[in-house]
Amino acid sequence: xxxxxxxxxxxxxxxxxxxxxxxxxxxxxxxxxxxxxxxxxxxxxxxxxxxxxxxxxxxxxxxxxxxxxxxxxxxxxxxxxxxxxxxxxxxxxxxxxxxxxxxxxxxxxxxxxxxxxxxxxxxxxxxxxxxxxxxxxxx
Numbered sequence: 001x002x003x004x005x006x007x008x009x010x011x012x013x014x015x016x017x018x019x020x021x022x023x024x025x026x027x028x029x030x031x032x033x034x035x036x037x038x039x040x041x042x043x044x045x046x047x048x049x050x051x052x053x054x055x056x057x058x059x060x061x062x063x064x065x066x067x068x069x070x071x072x073x074x075x076x077x078x079x080x081x082x083x084x085x086x087x088x089x090x091x092x093x094x095x096x097x098x099x100x101x102x103x104x105x106x107x108x109x110x111x112x113x114x115x116x117x118x119x120x121x122x123x124x125x126x127x128x129x130x131x132x133x134x135x136x137x138x139x
Contacts (some may be wrong), residue, residue, distance in 0.1 A: 002029040002069045003093035010051045015102065019043050022065050029069050035139055038118045041073065045111040046133060054082025054131060074137040084126045090133075094135050 004025050006057060008018030031039065034051055047063055055061035064079040085091070090113040121136035 005064065005066040007064045010055040010058070012048075012051060014056055015047045015051050015063065018063060018065065019047055020090075022067070025066060026074070029067060031074065034104060035074070035137065039076075039137060042115050042118050042135060042137075043076065043078075045115050046135070048081065049111065050078065050080045050082060050102065052111050054080050054084075056083070058082065067117065069101070072139050074138075074139070076135045078133045078135070080131050081129055082131060084131060085124060088124075088126050090122065090124045 004022075006018055006022050006025070008014045009023075019040070022043060023036060026039065027033070027036060041064070047065070050063055051061075061080060061082055064077075066077045066079075068075045088109040115135070118137070119135045121134075123134045125132050
């Protein structure tokens with residue numbers, strides 16, 4: 001099993017660089033290219049949500065991403081000390097109503113649906129002021 005950890009500031013620019021670094025490390029550790037796209041979508045959605053929502057109005061937050069990669073699976077853990085999810089629960093990920101005029105489409109509501117569809121397991125816990133999101137991909 002190959003493992004690694006990355007840590008970066010919770011800003012838009014640093015998040016983009018951090019996500020790129022994690023993906024490069026996963027590719028270097030042997031994650032097959034056909035799986036990189038799904039992992040990139042999920043990691044980007046989660047990290048961007050951390051920056052935008054968990055650390056809203058906070059200037060000095062950090063994001064920690066660790067991974068454990070085997071031949072048939074990838075486990076990602078994303079930790080932060082930002083705000084907890086409402087009611088300490090992950091969003092359901094239900095798609096918004098798309099049967100509306102183009103101008104009336106909602107801005108959000110798609111990310112958690114994608115995350116849930118692309119991962120095989122997803123768990124969240126808050127412990128001692130830290131959010132921990134564990135995501136599993138089976139290949």
